[in-house]
Amino acid sequence: MNSIGLSRTTTLRLPPALGRHAGLAAVLLLICLYLSLRSEVFATTPNVVNVLRQVAVMAVLAAGLTVLMAAGGLDFSLGSQVAVVVAVVARLLESGAHVVVASICGVLLGAVFGLVNGLVVTVFNVAPFVTTLATATVLDGAALIAMQGQSVSAGGALTELGTGEVLGIPYLLLIAAVVIAGAAATLRWTRFGRDALAIGGNAVAARLGGIAVPRHTVALYVANGMLAGLAGIMLLSRLGAASPGTAGLHLELTVVAAVVIGGTALHGGNATVAGTVLGVLLLGVVANGINLLQIDSFYQSVSVGVVLLVAAVVNQLRHRGRH
Amino acid sequence: MMKSRILTAVLTATVATSTLAACGSGTDEAGDTAYTIGFVNADSLDFHTCLEAGIDHEAQSVPVEIVHANSTRDPAKEQANVEDMIVRQVDAIVLQTVNIDSLEGAIAKAVAADIPIFLTSVGGPDMAGVAGAELSDVKHTGEVAAQWLNEDSAGKDVDVAIIAGAPGAASDLFVGGFKSALGPEAKVVFEQPGMFQRAKAQEVAENLLQSHPDVQYVFVPNEEMGFGALTAFENAGRSDIKIITNGGTEEGLEATSEGRFAMLVASSPYELGVKAVSTMVDLLEDPRDEPVIGQIPTTVVTKDNVDAAPAYCG
Structure with a gap:
């Protein structure tokens, strides 16, 4: 009897990447199942595409943050970086700049923000949490200054990017998929990714092992800044205009939540892009489900919080069970 | 190590000083103006920037000095901003509140300090303590x-x-x-x-x-x-x-x-700002026992009568 049970377990064993997140995947699946039963439109192709398009920006930021957090870094300013990029690119487009020039400026601007964060963290040894919270505050103000507190229309220059599709797949989703694949490949197959994990696991040992920790850390912050630039352009293409209150801390918290729920350790050394993707999807599906089921506004935060809590606990239990 | 500490200290001091200097340069020193009015704004959306533009414009033509503060959607910061205005001994406070529920404390503080307070756009259930208000219904x-x-x-x-x-x-x-x-x-x-x-x-x-x-x-x-x-x-x-x-x-x-x-x-937040300052100055010149409360005029606009709309930002 036992041997049958064991052999069954062996046959049904999930691939490691999925097996590690079986708890989170189960929660996501259950929620999808529940929503499919309660709303006839939830599981339709247009709604699935709708949800995926809505989470694309979050996914790009979360993929980059996963690699940064693997190295023990943290960036609480990503949402604010996005806010500034959205504002500046909209201003550039409004003043007649070519869309390519404006977009390159957006990505470079993100790189500069990342460079500042990286240098403060490595040169002055300030904790990433404090550094990026401070730069987030500066950038929130900078976004308002760039917009002069008023909405700035991006015109139609980015509309195709925000609404266009190829073979029924939105461009935004394709970009997100490429970034996710890139982040996963970096962590798994490149020396850069393995070094990041080594730094997150033990920075001193990594340094003694020959890894240029400060240079590596700065590079990670710059890469995250560039992804924030890309995410800003994607968000602007969806919205069509920059306006006060876009992105900022709320987006940032959502991104951090997606990464942490996915199983990436806050202290570094352990990261998983597959888990992050599940975390992003969970948040996107819950936001969509809340609207489809028309949950009363007073209960929305409660619903989201409970789902996050359950997902985090289930994922953690699963993780603990392996040790 | 020592060098980097000194560098850090110098950099921090420089940044802090220049930030304070930049903030200070935004506030006009009192000149020949008859009154100083503290304006506590709630946020930085279109509405709030245009309200502020109206207030500043009217303040220049009266003239009165305006001391600005912004509560950035935070009720606690609004309370602190009102307290700061009281400490600065402004002649009156114009308040665009973050939230109807945080009004009571702000009004009570201003009344206790004997500083007249004027509300824009949002009023509370008890308006007895305010000098006046121009409200959005x-x-x-x-x-x-x-x-x-x-x-x-x-x-x-x-x-x-x-x-x-x-x-x-x-x-x-x-x-x-x-x-x-x-x-x-x-x-x-x-x-x-x-x-x-x-x-x-x-x-x-x-x-x-x-x-x-x-x-x-x-x-x-x-x-x-x-x-x-x-x-x-x-x-x-x-x-x-x-x-x-x-x-x-x-x-x-x-x-x-x-x-x-x-x-x-x-409706026009710019005109609301103009009205708030002009009414507040009138009330400082000629205080009333009862609050002076008005409604912000609105216009129903469709594609057929866009010209009838008031200028939003002056």
Whole structure:
């Protein structure tokens, strides 16, 4: 009897990447199942595409943050970086700049923000949490200054990017998929990714092992800044205009939540892009489900919080069970 | 190590000093002005920047000195800003509150310090302590929006969606007024919060299109969210859904003249700012026993009468 049970377990064993997140995947699946039963439109192709398009920006930021957090870094300013990029690119487009020039400026601007964060963290040894919270505050103000507190229309220059599709797949989703694949490949197959994990696991040992920790850390912050630039352009293409209150801390918290729920350790050394993707999807599906089921506004935060809590606990239990 | 510490200290001191200097340069020193009025703004959205522009413009022509503060949507910061104004011994405070619930403490503090306080746009249930107010009747705005919908739908059965603001007093009043004045033929099939944010409203509108694609009217209590909904509908190729909203910015009026917004309840925060300062100065010259309370005028704007709208930002 036992041997049958064991052999069954062996046959049904999930691939490691999925097996590690079986708890989170189960929660996501259950929620999808529940929503499919309660709303006839939830599981339709247009709604699935709708949800995926809505989470694309979050996914790009979360993929980059996963690699940064693997190295023990943290960036609480990503949402604010996005806010500034959205504002500046909209201003550039409004003043007649070519869309390519404006977009390159957006990505470079993100790189500069990342460079500042990286240098403060490595040169002055300030904790990433404090550094990026401070730069987030500066950038929130900078976004308002760039917009002069008023909405700035991006015109139609980015509309195709925000609404266009190829073979029924939105461009935004394709970009997100490429970034996710890139982040996963970096962590798994490149020396850069393995070094990041080594730094997150033990920075001193990594340094003694020959890894240029400060240079590596700065590079990670710059890469995250560039992804924030890309995410800003994607968000602007969806919205069509920059306006006060876009992105900022709320987006940032959502991104951090997606990464942490996915199983990436806050202290570094352990990261998983597959888990992050599940975390992003969970948040996107819950936001969509809340609207489809028309949950009363007073209960929305409660619903989201409970789902996050359950997902985090289930994922953690699963993780603990392996040790 | 020592060198880097000194460098850090010097850098920190330089940044802090220059920041303070920059902040200081934004505040005018009292010159020949008769009064100093503290203006505590609630946020930095279009509405608030235009309100401030109106206040500054009127302050120059009176002239009075304006001391600015912004509560950045934080009720606790609003209390601190009012306290700061009291410490600075301004002659009066003009307050655009973050939230109706945080008003009581601010009014009580100003009254205790014997500094007259004037409210813009949002008033509280107890207005006894204030010197005056120029209020926006958001419930009435909701009613006006519903009345227009009743006329436009001409007795036909229609499905209506509401993309509300953040849960709380203002949004609830907008939505409450709107629902109370809707005719029996109009059925509210969808109601979800857009949190007064363009991006969130767009997301909600995208989800609305999935769940209730046949909706004919959407009521959105502010223009920022209105544009979010409009983008969602236009991205989906839907120009048939009529958006009813509230605002009056240049961009909003243009969208109305093009028929992209079916109806806009327009008002001018700039004129509100002008009125607030002029009334407050009148009250300083000639104090009254009872609060002087007025309503911000509104205009129903469709593509046929865009010229009738007041200038949003002066």
